[in-house]
Amino acid sequence: MAAQVGQWSVPIDFNNVPVHLSLLPTGKILYFGRRDDPKVPVNGTMDQQYTRAFVWEPEQFSWDPAMKMSRAKPNDDKPGRSQPTANQPMNSQNKETVNLFCSGHCFLPDGNLLIVGGHFRDGLGIDQACTYNPWTNKFTPHTPMNGGRWYPSALTLPDGKVMVMSGSVKDNAPYQPNNVSQIWTSDPAKPWEEAISALTAGGPQALALYPRIHLTPTGRVFMCGPNPQSWFLDVKDANGADIKTRIQDGPNVREVTGRWVDAKAPRPGGFRDYTPSVMYNKGLLMYIGGGQDGQRPSNEVAFINLNDNQPQWSQGPNMAKFRRQFNATILPDGTVFVNGGTQGPGFNDLDEFAIHQSELFDPYEKDPATGKLGRWSNMAPETFDRCYHGTSLLLPDGRVLSAGGGEWPGGRPQDCLTLAQFFEPPYLHKPDPRPLITAVPPYTITYSQNFTITLGAADPPVKQVSWIRLGSVTHCRNMNQSFLWLDTFKQSGTSLTIKAPDSPNVSPPGHYMLFVLSAKRIPSIGKIIQILPAIGNKPKRLAGPSGPSQEPTEVTAPTPNIQPSPDQANAHLTALKGYPPPVTIGITPLCPYGLGPCWAGAYEGLSNISDIEVVCPVSNQSDATASVYLTSDITLPDIEKWREEFSRTVNASYKMRGIELTLSGVVAKTGDKLVLVETGREELTLGPFTKESQVRWDNERSAPKGVTKEEMGAYTRLDAEMKKHSGGKFQVQATGTLQKQAAMDGGKFLLEVREFKVLG
Structure with a gap:
């Protein structure tokens, strides 16, 4: 049976929860988790400011080819024991320890592991950059990045540099993704190059956390998720020189590296997060499962061939199980092993929702149902719930180490797993000999x-x-x-x-x-x-599906500041386009980290509302609100229509709480009611602001923010203002929550006035 579905080893116990797992050039494994002691209840210890990292030798629990099983060395009663690293990660001044939990990492050409970002508090990242040397077992701090990064991605480029993208910042615009990517150069004199911002005109505008980025066969960076719209980030021209773009930042002009290009290849399945994407062969990429909070995750698998002149996504074959919070690992025979995950609608539903059944995708076998290449097969079930913070890693002996899980706010101590297992793929159990x-x-x-x-x-x-x-x-x-x-x-x-x-x-x-x-x-x-480049060899961006290979013409692309606040971003859009004041929308994500870190899906959903022309690329984390600009100045936004269009993209992952609008017009009185006319739109009835009118959200309390006496009294003051004006009419700018009245009231709009100012 194991020759068909593989086999799982007995558990081994690590020193910590391996949330971060790397196979070193020495054959050993570096791992670290979130905190020092995962066995204690989840409480204030979740945000410790130091890292306990360990190194483990797989040979302590190796594959025995004669017995066809994984087993400990003779007389070794603790095969999972690990050695701590020689030092703790420190900041660049070597004065304070840092927590590398929720960082990004990839290997440099020399075998050192570059680790970027880390954890200050959930949703708040640090600007840490360090390397780990597998031979000295030490961490070395380096020049900090341009801002914090919590959930960043890191990708080694053809020239050995590293693209670092996204991650939530800590300062200036807290809980917001860092929209300015950077390139690690390994040059002590200039360790960081600034790459082009996602906010630049022509860019994607909103970067998701842990964006799925890969290298194409032509040397481009391809971003395929979690948002469904795919993008290229070009950093080299045909001669191997950096592409430079001039950026107008206020009164200053500076050069940055790279250029965003819309791939014009929408991926089916919409926004899908907490899911892997895998380059399983040259230019062949698969995006597997995933989903959004509040809905059942997907079993859909999308494929794209980046060797094509105009690469486009296609659908299926799909997995048997619906999964998110899982891993996908490439095996030596070209198959892709999938394990873990949850099929529940919540962020990380465990117990009956956890998936223990593993699966294997073979791109070289035909699916019996369709007759086409690409077949999924069920593999042996795993013992533990490998969901949020679970990890899987291929070892040189062909086994897959599956570890981790737990370590999230609200999680139970029994779900914080230090126990690991090995998956022994079917090829290890075949009667035929292995090559040597x-x-x-x-x-x-x-x-x-x-x-x-x-x-x-x-x-x-x-x-x-x-x-x-x-x-x-x-x-x-x-x-x-x-x-x-x-x-x-x-x-x-x-x-x-x-x-x-x-x-x-x-x-x-x-x-x-x-x-x-x-x-x-x-x-x-x-x-x-x-493998290292030959001396003098400069990687080039090859001609082909990348389009013209000549160096692009430099452009001037207006952009907000590197880390704009919501107010700065709105001011930039207003100045650039001459927009009227934006519409404010209250949005509550089911993601536990708030709207800022979970902004990408909401941005995608808002962009698909027909009445909205532009979405401000920076959300307001403190209020859980977004700012948008309308396609028309003569109609009013219909909250019910917006909710319907929004839900088509985001399903139940976000709740649209309400709309706040600022309008200028003339206040008049009809009977005992105030109305706003001459706005360029239809007449609005005005009403008082109440506790139920509040669009802004208190993330700590998970409830609407409190309403002040001044806000609740704005309508009364506006009514009193009427008596001061002869003729009974005057101009105002009024801000408040927009409601659509019931059909019995004519289906007209009501503005619940929160504040106003008299014009003229």
């Missing part, structure tokens, strides 16, 4: 180089060679994972000569696991090999 690599080059290789490895004397002929980048995973995101078949090789006896990848666009410089496979697709134990 007995020797690899004792030096680094370079691109397009032929290198020779030695095989076992009794091995069957090699049919395939695979090449997998070392994994570095957290929050459903393996930021370092990629897969490539090395198709050019020649075997002579026990010698196998292989041609290294031709381009760093498909295999950025760094460390990879090399596997050889038999005709029955059974992989060897992998060997870790480092």
